[in-house]
Amino acid sequence: MSHAQYFLEATYLIASCLFVLGLKGLSHPDTARRGMIMAAAGMAAAVIGTLFHPDIHNYLYIAIGLILGSSIGIPMAMVPMTAMPQRTALSHAFGALAASMVGIAEYVIHGSKLGPVKVGALGLEVMLGSLTVTGSLIAAAKLQELMRGTPIMFKGQQIFNLALFIVMVGSFVTWIINPAGATFFYVMVGCAFVFGIMLVIPIGAADMPVVMSLLNSYAGLSSAATGFVLGNNVLIIAGTLDGFSGFILSILMCRAMNRSITNVLFGGFGAAVTQETAVTGSMREVGLDDVAVQLAYANQVVFVPGYGMATAQAQHACRELGNILEERGISVKYAIHPVAGRMPGHMNVLLAEANVPYSSLYEMEQINPEMQSTDVAVVIGANDVVNPDARDNPKSLIAGMPIIEVDKAKSVVVLKRGKGKGFSGLENPLFFKPVTGMLYGDAKTSLTNLVQAVQKV
Ligand code: NAP
Numbered sequence: 001m002s003h004a005q006y007f008l009e010a011t012y013l014i015a016s017c018l019f020v021l022g023l024k025g026l027s028h029p030d031t032a033r034r035g036m037i038m039a040a041a042g043m044a045a046a047v048i049g050t051l052f053h054p055d056i057h058n059y060l061y062i063a064i065g066l067i068l069g070s071s072i073g074i075p076m077a078m079v080p081m082t083a084m085p086q087r088t089a090l091s092h093a094f095g096a097l098a099a100s101m102v103g104i105a106e107y108v109i110h111g112s113k114l115g116p117v118k119v120g121a122l123g124l125e126v127m128l129g130s131l132t133v134t135g136s137l138i139a140a141a142k143l144q145e146l147m148r149g150t151p152i153m154f155k156g157q158q159i160f161n162l163a164l165f166i167v168m169v170g171s172f173v174t175w176i177i178n179p180a181g182a183t184f185f186y187v188m189v190g191c192a193f194v195f196g197i198m199l200v201i202p203i204g205a206a207d208m209p210v211v212m213s214l215l216n217s218y219a220g221l222s223s224a225a226t227g228f229v230l231g232n233n234v235l236i237i238a239g240t241l242d243g244f245s246g247f248i249l250s251i252l253m254c255r256a257m258n259r260s261i262t263n264v265l266f267g268g269f270g271a272a273v274t275q276e277t278a279v280t281g282s283m284r285e286v287g288l289d290d291v292a293v294q295l296a297y298a299n300q301v302v303f304v305p306g307y308g309m310a311t312a313q314a315q316h317a318c319r320e321l322g323n324i325l326e327e328r329g330i331s332v333k334y335a336i337h338p339v340a341g342r343m344p345g346h347m348n349v350l351l352a353e354a355n356v357p358y359s360s361l362y363e364m365e366q367i368n369p370e371m372q373s374t375d376v377a378v379v380i381g382a383n384d385v386v387n388p389d390a391r392d393n394p395k396s397l398i399a400g401m402p403i404i405e406v407d408k409a410k411s412v413v414v415l416k417r418g419k420g421k422g423f424s425g426l427e428n429p430l431f432f433k434p435v436t437g438m439l440y441g442d443a444k445t446s447l448t449n450l451v452q453a454v455q456k457v
Contacts, residue, residue: 004052011049012234018042019238023245029348029358046234081350082310085342086143089212092219093136099222100129104189106229112179118229119179123172125225126185127192132218134196139212142200143342149208150425152201161198167191204397204424207264209339210253214261217246249344256338256364257401279432283419286437288446291413292453295321298375300331302367304404305347306340307423308381308416308443315354317447318380322356324454334360335367335377335404337385342423368405377409379430381443383422388430398424412436415443 019042025035056062079087103126106114114122141147168191175184203211220242227235254261295301303318322332334356340347351361362370371377379386382404390401406412412435422428430436439446 002054004054008049008052008054009233011045011052012232015042015046015049015234016237018045019241023241029345029352029361032345042238046238049234081346082307082342083144085208085212086140088343089136089140089143089215092212092215093133093140096129096132096136096215096219096222099219099226100126100133100189102226103129103229107182107185114179114229116176119176121225121228123176123185123188125222125229127168127172127188128218128225129222130189130192131196131199132215132222134193135200135211136196136215136219138197138200139208139215143208149204149423151204157198157202161195164191164195164198168195203264207257207259209342209344210250210257210259210261210264213246213249213253213344215246217243217250220244220246253339253344259400279427279429281432283431283438284434284436286413286439288439288449288453291437291439292450292457294376294411294413295325295330295378295450296328296454296457298325298330300333300370300374300376301325302333302335302362302371302374302377302406302409303380304335304337304340304377304382304386304406305351305380306337306382306385307342307346308383310341310346310350310381312381312443312445314380314442314444314447315350315356317444317451319351319354319356321447321451321454322360324451332360333362333367333370335362335364337364337382337404339401340382340385364402364404368408371405371408374409375411377406377412379406379412379414379416380447381416383416383420383428384424384426386430387422387424387426387428389426389428392429397426406430407433407435409435413439415439415441415446417442 018038022035022037022039022042025031025038027035050056051059051062076087076090103122106122107126112119138147142149168188171184171188171191175181175188178184200211220239222239224236224239224243227233227237227239250261254264257264301322303322305315305318309315309318322334325332334347334351336347336351338344341350348361352358384390384398384401386404386406387396387398388403388405388407389396390398390403391405393399407430412430412433414431414436416438418440431438441449
């Protein structure tokens with residue numbers, strides 16, 4: 001082995017260790033930041049090592065790619081936190097596109113001279129990569145509201161999907177048996193692109209987090225397969241870590257929504273009949289001073305943040321109000337729903353940014369038994385994750401999704417701007433219950449005003 005190859009293998013080994021340690025760090029909020037830094041350092045090591053690959057003779061295209069990629073990547077990373085999910089979906093699309101293109105290029109260069117194992121890995125890489133490209137683009141478009149978020153269905157969709165799947169897998173198998181038959185290879189690629197679209201369009205926007213992490217998993221497995229084709233260990237390790245962690249995250253999210261993964265993926269394929277609960281009555285508006293008195297004389301207050309807290313950037317004001325209440329001897333807890341906001345861990349990140357101690361954060365299963373003894377539940381820009389329809393109406397679009405049961409608290413105050421619906425587009429019967437008072441306005445403004453109002457009580 002040459003010095004360059006020793007260096008390459010050493011950096012790949014370091015990168016692989018850093019990826020594993022990074023992932024381990026991400027498993028806990030206290031170590032998550034360190035985990036991210038380790039993973040980023042691992043990626044830098046892998047890139048630097050690859051630059052010493054003995055097969056690289058000309059750095060011009062690499063330099064062009066680096067400049068082009070950085071000039072697209074840097075502005076993409078500057079999007080607000082609220083746009084992070086669609087940005088992540090775009091990253092998956094790019095990653096999968098790279099894996100598919102490498103696979104296609106390998107096939108064009110080496111053709112049927114690749115051994116049977118490499119042919120299988122290459123086929124898998126290109127098939128998974130191609131469907132991830134289009135699936136991720138559709139997910140990004142749905143999340144960015146460039147497409148309608150509700151499931152898109154048409155007559156004969158199930159038959160069409162099944163036929164497409166059979167042709168795609170059939171072409172894959174036929175091509176593996178006879179790798180010289182390029183037609184089957186390209187039919188498989190074409191079908192995979194269409195299948196990615198078909199896989200995501202019938203899925204409602206509310207299920208998009210699960211789909212995203214599943215697509216992340218496909219992109220990872222596709223990269224791992226690329227590693228087998230290229231004989232690149234770091235790609236195999238990183239791709240496998242990505243593939244399986246994405247898959248485990250999908251399963252955990254499904255558990256959090258009390259759904260099976262097949263129900264999320266194929267539930268939309270059938271014509272599921274959904275029906276919203278007809279809400280009667282009207283919403284009761286409450287004033288700032290009313291809410292301040294309720295909070296000041298409470299024994300326990302639970303804050304339930306949602307997507308609206310992220311858009312309003314109200315986490316610091318929330319923490320400030322929490323501090324003031326705690327100074328008065330009131331027990332303050334922050335209830336975190338696993339899919340609150342627009343990405344897993346969204347609320348944890350925001351509250352950590354505002355220095356809310358980790359010990360004050362309660363997961364859904366921990367806080368729900370305490371709801372009956374909670375004096376005031378303050379819902380900050382959350383909607384779907386506190387919608388009792390998910391629990392009470394089996395025909396609801398979000399039926400079965402566990403919720404934070406704020407409706408069981410002695411009093412509920414909802415901070416939102418107006419009568420806007422949640423991500424699922426459903427009406428929320430919570431807002432019409434006698435126990436609930438609506439405090440309208442931007443969440444940050446309302447919380448800042450509440451801080452002053454409580455201090456006067
Ligand atoms: P949500 O259902 O999207 O509701 C957010 C609410 O915030 C809206 O009703 C809106 O009402 C209010 N709001 C918006 N801006 C506000 C502001 N500046 N001040 C005050 N209120 C504001 O949010 P959620 O309860 O957190 O539920 C999350 C939903 O997103 C779930 O359906 C989940 O499945 C889905 N999802 C989650 C993820 C994830 O991984 N966490 C990813 C993608 C999708 P107004 O317009 O009236 O103010």
